[in-house]
Amino acid sequence: MNNATHQGIRDAIRTRIVSGEWKLGDLIPGEVDFAAHYGCSRTTVNRALQALAEEGIVERKRKGGTRVRPMPAPQAQFRIPIVREQVESLGHAYATKVLKREIELPPLSLRSDMQLPAGTQCAYLESIHLADDQPFAFERRWVNLATVPSFVDANLHELSANEWLVKTVPFSRGDVSLSGTSADNQLAEMLQIQNGAALFTMDRTTWFEDRSVTRMTLFYRQGYRLSFEI
Amino acid sequence: MNNATHQGIRDAIRTRIVSGEWKLGDLIPGEVDFAAHYGCSRTTVNRALQALAEEGIVERKRKGGTRVRPMPAPQAQFRIPIVREQVESLGHAYATKVLKREIELPPLSLRSDMQLPAGTQCAYLESIHLADDQPFAFERRWVNLATVPSFVDANLHELSANEWLVKTVPFSRGDVSLSGTSADNQLAEMLQIQNGAALFTMDRTTWFEDRSVTRMTLFYRQGYRLSFEI
DNA sequence: TTCATGATTATGTATGCACATATTATGAAA
DNA sequence: TTTCATAATATGTGCATACATAATCATGAA
Numbered sequence: 001m002n003n004a005t006h007q008g009i010r011d012a013i014r015t016r017i018v019s020g021e022w023k024l025g026d027l028i029p030g031e032v033d034f035a036a037h038y039g040c041s042r043t044t045v046n047r048a049l050q051a052l053a054e055e056g057i058v059e060r061k062r063k064g065g066t067r068v069r070p071m072p073a074p075q076a077q078f079r080i081p082i083v084r085e086q087v088e089s090l091g092h093a094y095a096t097k098v099l100k101r102e103i104e105l106p107p108l109s110l111r112s113d114m115q116l117p118a119g120t121q122c123a124y125l126e127s128i129h130l131a132d133d134q135p136f137a138f139e140r141r142w143v144n145l146a147t148v149p150s151f152v153d154a155n156l157h158e159l160s161a162n163e164w165l166v167k168t169v170p171f172s173r174g175d176v177s178l179s180g181t182s183a184d185n186q187l188a189e190m191l192q193i194q195n196g197a198a199l200f201t202m203d204r205t206t207w208f209e210d211r212s213v214t215r216m217t218l219f220y221r222q223g224y225r226l227s228f229e230i
Numbered sequence: 231m232n233n234a235t236h237q238g239i240r241d242a243i244r245t246r247i248v249s250g251e252w253k254l255g256d257l258i259p260g261e262v263d264f265a266a267h268y269g270c271s272r273t274t275v276n277r278a279l280q281a282l283a284e285e286g287i288v289e290r291k292r293k294g295g296t297r298v299r300p301m302p303a304p305q306a307q308f309r310i311p312i313v314r315e316q317v318e319s320l321g322h323a324y325a326t327k328v329l330k331r332e333i334e335l336p337p338l339s340l341r342s343d344m345q346l347p348a349g350t351q352c353a354y355l356e357s358i359h360l361a362d363d364q365p366f367a368f369e370r371r372w373v374n375l376a377t378v379p380s381f382v383d384a385n386l387h388e389l390s391a392n393e394w395l396v397k398t399v400p401f402s403r404g405d406v407s408l409s410g411t412s413a414d415n416q417l418a419e420m421l422q423i424q425n426g427a428a429l430f431t432m433d434r435t436t437w438f439e440d441r442s443v444t445r446m447t448l449f450y451r452q453g454y455r456l457s458f459e460i
Numbered sequence: 461t462t463c464a465t466g467a468t469t470a471t472g473t474a475t476g477c478a479c480a481t482a483t484t485a486t487g488a489a490a
Numbered sequence: 491t492t493t494c495a496t497a498a499t500a501t502g503t504g505c506a507t508a509c510a511t512a513a514t515c516a517t518g519a520a
Contacts, residue, residue, distance in 0.1 A: 005503070024400055030471065041505045046472070062472050063512045080460060167254070177457040180410030180428040180450075198410040198428035203455075209248070220410075225433075227407040230310060235474070260500060271476045276501070292501045293483035 009038050010048035017057060017068055025070040028058065078228035080176065080202075082162060083129045083137055083218070092131035096160045099190075100126040103152070106142055113205060114144060114212035121145045123152065125161055128190055135191045137224075141216035148213060165206070165214055172208040178226070179203070187219055197222050239268050240278035247287060247298055255300040258288065308458035310406065310432075312392060313359045313367055313448070322361035326390045329420075330356040333382070336372055343435060344374060344442035351375045353382065355391055358420055365421045367454075371446035378443060395436070395444055402438040408456070409433070417449055427452050 013034070022028050029037070034045040049066055052058045060066045087094040106114070106122045116122070123143040129136045141161055143151045147169075154164050181187075181201040188195040200220045206213040243264065252258050259267075264275040279296055282288045290296045317324040336344070336352045346352070353373040359366045371391055373381050377399070384394050411417075411431040418425040430450045436443040 180430040200410040
């Protein structure tokens, strides 16, 4: 067997596992066995099995050997899209408008969510995202001015607040939570929907090196779905 | 520098990138430079940079070198939890009850979603998931009996339908979509909430080698949030 | 017999080297 | 100027080797 790249071997072993050659929880052959079988070195098999472990297909333990995961973990990986991209990928023209932009002291709940010292100034924004001039999503956002002081001068006509922050503070971490929300009066008006309609909602707090950057809540128009593969 | 493992170097380089030492899109030093700097072999640096590329932090091209991703893609990876685990991780006792179990011809919309040939028999289930005897989620599920004929004999007292299917048809792919739904009469009654309440909803179609396995819709109780990090 | 303790060994992990491959740069010939 | 071949260079890959670790086995004392 000459196409013995670690990729090829990884695929081969994955196929054998998926096809049911070994049951869930079964011990699969050791690295030396695979190496002999595929005519390559143990190192190459190692890389393949490591990758399979990262994929969540197998579990490995020293001396214990490698076994098929008893209960394979369905791991979803998806890119949280920027609103502009969502709209444009649906074939609509994107636009956004800042409806409100103030400097305020944040409410108490936000102080704990964003770990803000007392007295920290924040920018508060409300924006609407439009697809072909129809409301697509409504956004409420707080920006920690202690972390991003230059935000007060940000020009949000070209870029949305989100895009501006991603460019300015790249590689931040974030906590995301998804939920369903009933539209209150303001949301109903903004999104031009009925009061009480069920909206898909994304909350996101972003961190840069232990300091909070921004917290936003995005209310998608009625019927919006976030789709991805696992 | 002696802790020059590929892990350590990966972390070190990631830190330098995150700290802004190079801007978005910038070319970062080559493998040999890093190897000299960290006092290790190029192989070790190569593994570190490859890992960083998989993380989505850098882009690599032969001869072109390695550069910081121009617009870092915030990729969320999370494990879609089994309802039992969600409930138990909240410290509640889990239970599930099948309320309805029938063999039926699926509706037309499902035939296209699950790519079912005309006349394919399906099992239809309605189940309630309980946390400490309180409703936690309501599930509607169709199972393609052409793919999983043994499901008709499945004992769903020990395992939920989902767990039974995961054990029986492991390593399946899935399309997931998340949305917000207004509770209809049945949902309101099942989850003991008000008619019209906003519910976080997960639709999932599962495939095994081009054949659909199951399609389910899970309506979570009011206030449920799916949280994860990016 | 039971238990603790250390040796053994199968297995997992990391690294340096040599070579492979892809892309760009260079420059000579048409 | 265009075209083509060749060199230069950065990353990709496999292998041999050395090292780390944990389950097991052997040993001996209580």
